[in-house]
Amino acid sequence: MKNQSNQEPVSPGLDETEQPLLYHLIELRDRLLRVVLVVAVVFVALIPFANTLFTLLSGPLLAHMPEDGSMIAIEVASPFLIPFKLTLFLALFIAIPYVLYQMWSFVAPGLYRHERRLVVPLLVSSTALFYAGAAFAYFVVFPLVFAFFTAATPDGVSVMTDISRYLDFVLTLFFAFGAAFEVPVFTVLLVWTGMATQASLRQKRPYVIVGAFVVGMLLTPPDVISQTLLAVPVWLLFEMGLYFSGWFVKQKETASDDANAASSDYQPMSDGEMEAELDRMENND
Numbered sequence: 001m002k003n004q005s006n007q008e009p010v011s012p013g014l015d016e017t018e019q020p021l022l023y024h025l026i027e028l029r030d031r032l033l034r035v036v037l038v039v040a041v042v043f044v045a046l047i048p049f050a051n052t053l054f055t056l057l058s059g060p061l062l063a064h065m066p067e068d069g070s071m072i073a074i075e076v077a078s079p080f081l082i083p084f085k086l087t088l089f090l091a092l093f094i095a096i097p098y099v100l101y102q103m104w105s106f107v108a109p110g111l112y113r114h115e116r117r118l119v120v121p122l123l124v125s126s127t128a129l130f131y132a133g134a135a136f137a138y139f140v141v142f143p144l145v146f147a148f149f150t151a152a153t154p155d156g157v158s159v160m161t162d163i164s165r166y167l168d169f170v171l172t173l174f175f176a177f178g179a180a181f182e183v184p185v186f187t188v189l190l191v192w193t194g195m196a197t198q199a200s201l202r203q204k205r206p207y208v209i210v211g212a213f214v215v216g217m218l219l220t221p222p223d224v225i226s227q228t229l230l231a232v233p234v235w236l237l238f239e240m241g242l243y244f245s246g247w248f249v250k251q252k253e254t255a256s257d258d259a260n261a262a263s264s265d266y267q268p269m270s271d272g273e274m275e276a277e278l279d280r281m282e283n284n285d
Contacts, residue, residue: 050083060142133181187241
């Protein structure tokens, strides 16, 4: 009889198929707790500068307001809650690389080696592109949009923007431009997964351009400037993703060829070798 002492204990009430699922859930819980802890630490570090951060955020609007114009707080608690809300979103924004790292650490063990080599550049580029989209919105789009809005103010109307509405407005634009700058990543994923080819995407280029302007119309304020500033980068980023998708396809094909070559070199054991290996294992037991 075989020795039973080397077998791993099984928890009562859990079979072998339920245990790995439980382990994965525990690991997922631990990683989520780490993410929450990091966001909380960043938030606590930024909360003393909440008012300063809101002043920096409102700079593009204040720079184009009339001399007698100012921002107002309609709600009683807005002077406290709005900077608090901004600091929380900024903490999430800063912690994005760590959040993606935790997601990658959870998923990576289930990926092949060539898939890991391809996914890592996508994660890094998606993070950089999201930050680039937010920076483009703040430094390029906001000054032009607010200059247009303040210049279009009718005579006799004082510009006094509510801080709550302003925060919602700029957060929407940050998200819109950050998501729009992810177009190269989406394009590469479409080609890499086989859902589309470079040739088919090139044929759909006119529809992509029209779709970019439609997305700009839906996600930006009702003015031509912000819509164009979103649509044109989306189109250019689509072209960039189309260019780099060829490199990812070549890497995938190279990894597939290496795997096929490795599998072709495999030689199964003969019957005699199999019996000898079984006898050796029984003698060791």
